[in-house]
Amino acid sequence: EAQVTQNPRYLITVTGKKLTVTCSQNMNHEYMSWYRQDPGLGLRQIYYSMNVEVTDKGDVPEGYKVSRKEKRNFPLILESPSPNQTSLYFCASSLERTYEQYFGPGTRLTVT
Amino acid sequence: SQKIEQNSEALNIQEGKTATLTCNYTNYSPAYLQWYRQDPGRGPVFLLLIRENEKEKRKERLKVTFDTTLKQSLFHITASQPADSATYLCALEDSNYQLIWGAGTKLIIKP
Helix, strand or coil: CCCEEEECCEEEECCCCCEEEEEEECCCCCEEEEEEECCCCCCEEEEEEEECCEEEECCCCCCCEECCCCCCECCEEECCCCHHHCEEEEEEEECCCCCCCEECCCEEEEEC | CCEEEECCCCEEEECCCCEEEEEEEECCCCCEEEEEEECCCCCCEEEEEEECCCCEEEECCEEEEEECCCCEEEEEECCCCHHHCEEEEEEEECCCCCEEECCCEEEEEEC
């Protein structure tokens, strides 16, 4: 089954404790991205990747890191999480940038 | 400033009627626009993509229009059903190749 998976689905952590949210797709997509979604706001892109070893900042990259060492994986790293990073995070992939995006199930992160 | 707007208030529609959702944008010249459906607690699901040279696109009970002069896209669901109740998001690509999203419109179809 074609899908995008994210782990963990739920995470409660404390300020400053490094964490990684994994994202994996099995569709051989070149384009992957991370979004955060907050109430009343649209999805905001954090980082995106056009292909392996090619990543770029989105709209709200501060406090986040990503890597794309393999085509299927695109982990999101929070080196020192802060409460303002409490949000619902989605990973997405698409064949190319302008194509339809496939989203993961989301990761709800709470930073206390 | 650049922005993309969707009705923030929920849209209540009687079952069987046509639901029309609006997506307006300013200061963008997108080559295409996409519509997605999002159910509570889940990731958005792609519905339709319409390009700037297309006036209208259809898929089953769904229809999207794209007016680059008015800077507006309309999303229609005909013969609406309670199962169509969800939040609908529009998205367009800006000049920096980032996908910019509206906050979504919540659609409620009443039996």
